[in-house]
Amino acid sequence: HAAKAPVWRYYLSRVPDGLRGKQPGVPHGGEVAPVFGTADLCDCTGAPPTDRDRAASQAMAARWVSFARDGRPDVAGLPAWPADAKFKNVLLEFGDRQVVRPGFMQHRLNAFIGVGNLLGR
Secondary structure, three states, X not given: OOOOOOEOEEEEOOOOHHHEOOXXXXXXXXXXXXXXXXXXXXXXXXOOOOHXXXXXXXXXXXXXXXXXXXXXXXXXXXXXXXXXXXXXXEEEEEOOOEEEEEOOOHHHHHHHHHHHHHOOO
């Protein structure tokens, strides 16, 4: 997709406070409740959100709102979120804080590229 339009990739590593030590990471789709601020409305985690959970949710949601409004996910007071590009491999990690990660998991991506080349893809 990056060949035709800007792409902003992310990796969500922040486990809600009440689930730390109870699950190994964030499941697929784990960004939905924080982005839309619905963790208080559902008991999907089994633990009520903490003030830290709510603050992380608000900071994440602000990115999505900025993107919808301006076409860029940048928010004052937070790190600039660089657009990804072919062979650039950069993303924003949503952990306990938001951090730009260039070359994120590059060794894993290189392995997939190698397997794809072996299979003729």
